[in-house]
Amino acid sequence: MNGLESPWRVASCSVADPPPAHWREELASLLGARPRRVGVWAELGLYGARTCLDAAGLPVLPPQAVVCVSSLSGSQSATHDTAAQCRDGLPLPFGFLQSQSSQLLAALGQWLQWEGEGGFLAHRDPAQARRLAQREAVQAGASGLLLGQVEESGTQLATHWWWLVRD
Secondary structure: OOOOOOOEEEEEEEEEOOOOOOHHHHHHHHHOOOOOOOOHHHHHHHHHHHHHHHHOOOOOOOOOEEEEEEEOOOEHHHHHHHHHHHHOOOOOHHHHHHOOOHHHHHHHHHHOOOOOOEEEEEOOOHHHHHHHHHHHHHHHOOOEEEEEEEEEEOOEEEEEEEEEEEO
16 A cells, blocks of 8 residues: 555555445445445445455454545535536435535444544545545554545446554
């Protein structure tokens, strides 16, 4: 993983670029239920995070874990849908919420039993976004850092996740 600085070690990673054909069904199986009221982008991020933690043998995010998600553009389909609804009047609340990148953090909290510090970075340089997240996690005294990059561009979907632990 480019941009990795000490004191972190990659404990696991998950790359789905593109995700498998039946990734949504796989996610429902991993979680025991299908997530409701989240958009495609947040659901894809949840899929990547869950598979990354499974690779590390972690059923939930440990206490003191920091989460950082980055993307070049966030949830494009929900944002476009919301913009179209605004042209016709007020957007629907559900669609508007799906366009907000923070909804992925809420889904991670719910489905990974995580409470802690987290954030979203819209960044053109994924390696720089990872470096910034690592610095923030060190300053927060985090024991682990779950880093994700989630992209939704039309029909092109990708989710990359790394679980980092202190060296």
